[in-house]
Amino acid sequence: MRDVQLHANRTVMVSLTERGVLRIHRGYAYAADRILEAVVTFIRPDATRRARTVARKALETFPVERYEPRRRMAADARPLRPAERRLVAELERAHAALNARHFGGLLGRVPIRLSSRMSTRLGELAVDRSTGRAAEIALNRGHVERDGWREVCDTLLHEMVHQWQVESGDAPDHGARFKAKAREVGIVPAARKAVGAPPTD
Numbered sequence: 001m002r003d004v005q006l007h008a009n010r011t012v013m014v015s016l017t018e019r020g021v022l023r024i025h026r027g028y029a030y031a032a033d034r035i036l037e038a039v040v041t042f043i044r045p046d047a048t049r050r051a052r053t054v055a056r057k058a059l060e061t062f063p064v065e066r067y068e069p070r071r072r073m074a075a076d077a078r079p080l081r082p083a084e085r086r087l088v089a090e091l092e093r094a095h096a097a098l099n100a101r102h103f104g105g106l107l108g109r110v111p112i113r114l115s116s117r118m119s120t121r122l123g124e125l126a127v128d129r130s131t132g133r134a135a136e137i138a139l140n141r142g143h144v145e146r147d148g149w150r151e152v153c154d155t156l157l158h159e160m161v162h163q164w165q166v167e168s169g170d171a172p173d174h175g176a177r178f179k180a181k182a183r184e185v186g187i188v189p190a191a192r193k194a195v196g197a198p199p200t201d
Helices: 026-030 033-043 049-061 082-103 141-146 149-167 176-185
Strands: 003-007 014-016 021-025 112-115 123-127 134-140
Touching (some): 021 033, 082 176, 123 149, 134 149
Antiparallel strands (some): 014 021, 123 134
16 A cells, blocks of 8 residues: 545545555544454455455444535525524523533533435534534434424434544444443434434434
8 A cells, every 4th residue: 555545435435546545535534443454454455355345344334424524505504594593592402401411511512503404314413524523413404393302302312422422532433332321311322213214323
């Protein structure tokens, strides 16, 4: 391997060019050692097919989108209507209350955004690549407007557990620590409602 190039292409996340250049999604810069070891295995020319398959599956478990969130579309960038501003303010108060109740008030304040672009997710925590800190929590606008407040707060709390992971120095995944913390705060470790398609978060 002669060089490394970072990119944001989600079609081919990791590849090795004929000239020996490793092209890798920049989100993997925040991955744990076991994921980076999988990268090495995946690009090794002498790796067995089985080893490469295991490595590829490990790479697919790492949520690169949390470190390289999609650019906000125009629909998300439009000014909020008064009712939406009140709703966001209520969600921010819920974040503060849930923070005090379940995390001892230790989580940082993050902006909360309503997203019209989510089709398979109820919510998403975005992480600032430059600092590694939680940047915002986006919630599916349809979910917030359509479903009950309890379900919306469960989604918010789900993303707050990811925020807790990030602020604890971990990658925001759905591994054992996430599941244990989710149960501790009283939510199931996965979303319960489909939005257009089975959710991944």
